[in-house]
Amino acid sequence: MIRELLEKNPTVAEVAIKCPASMQVFEKLGIDYCCGGQRPIIEALSEKGTSLEEIAQAVESASASEPVQERDWTQSTLTELADHIEAVYHTFLRSELPRLSELFTRVLEAHEAKHGHVLLPLRDTYESLETELESHMLKEEQVLFPMIRAREANPSPEVMGFPIEAPISVMEQEHLNAANALTSMRQITGNYSLPDDACPSFHNLYQSLQALEENLHRHIHLENNILFPRAIQQGQSAAWM
Ligand SMILES: [Fe+2]
Ligand SMILES: [Fe+2]
Structure with a gap:
């Protein structure tokens, strides 16, 4: 899921919306996903010296360890x-x-x-x-x-x-x-x-x-x-x- 998404050059906010587990990774890295989330993730990552592969792995392990999966709020009322x-x-x-x-x-x-x-x-x-x-x-x-x-x-x-x-x-x-x-x-x-x-x-x-x-x-x-x-x-x- 995260890997397919990253191939589409998403913004930071899009990653946070589609893979909510990414938010704990962004917190650790100090990447702004709320008010300043409308910029390409690649740009935010390069500022922190992190690669797409590293972020993909971190998000995958964060998803595996999240006790409760966040509901998909793009589909609710x-x-x-x-x-x-x-x-x-x-x-x-x-x-x-x-x-x-x-x-x-x-x-x-x-x-x-x-x-x-x-x-x-x-x-x-x-x-x-x-x-x-x-x-x-x-x-x-x-x-x-x-x-x-x-x-x-x-x-x-x-x-x-x-x-x-x-x-x-x-x-x-x-x-x-x-x-x-x-x-x-x-x-x-x-x-x-x-x-x-x-x-x-x-x-x-x-x-x-x-x-x-x-x-x-x-x-x-x-x-x-x-x-x-x-x-x-x-x-x-x-x-x-
Ligand atoms: Fe509020
Ligand atoms: Fe508010």
């Missing part, structure tokens, strides 16, 4: 995909973001004197990301996703007449801001390298921030690369009817 994003990814953020804030407080209490030069800018970046994500999720849940569901349930000229491209482009810009905040956090921490005197909470903080990063990449990938293009396409096919 848009309503099912929007429901899945809310149930899995928005729910995760709503419990994880406050937990991370508390963790920052504990780690700063113990380590601010010695590691404040890293922890304080890290917490500032995290706090603005948290605030933005909270309002971003509300916009999706209260405006964009209901619009997507309504268009799917009733593709009448009145419902389809409202252009969906404008709210989508606002969401895409906010995704880019979130992805940039994640990149800054990685830079501030030197790729999450822990100091020698890090306590268990410090370890927990860095591990949790990396898990948040991977989770947000997958979340943004489902929206930017599958849900939004399909919602736009749905409007276009309705216009031709």
Whole structure:
């Protein structure tokens, strides 16, 4: 599957869509598949000094070790995909973001004197990301996703007449801001390298921030690369009817 796909010179996002196991390989290599996924994979790989053969092997072994195969979201309804994003990814953020804030407080209490030069800018970046994500999720849940569901349930000229491209482009810009905040956090921490005197909470903080990063990449990938293009396409096919 992956080998046939790679022969067609796909973009990074196309590989992530068709072989979801590739996302864990891209995470390890630091290849952007969510906001910057629209470029040929060959270009992204050559920047990392990785060959097509190496990526094919890595994706094959990642697919074999994935406990649960990701559903093919290009074949579901848009309503099912929007429901899945809310149930899995928005729910995760709503419990994880406050937990991370508390963790920052504990780690700063113990380590601010010695590691404040890293922890304080890290917490500032995290706090603005948290605030933005909270309002971003509300916009999706209260405006964009209901619009997507309504268009799917009733593709009448009145419902389809409202252009969906404008709210989508606002969401895409906010995704880019979130992805940039994640990149800054990685830079501030030197790729999450822990100091020698890090306590268990410090370890927990860095591990949790990396898990948040991977989770947000997958979340943004489902929206930017599958849900939004399909919602736009749905409007276009309705216009031709
Ligand atoms: Fe979302
Ligand atoms: Fe989003």
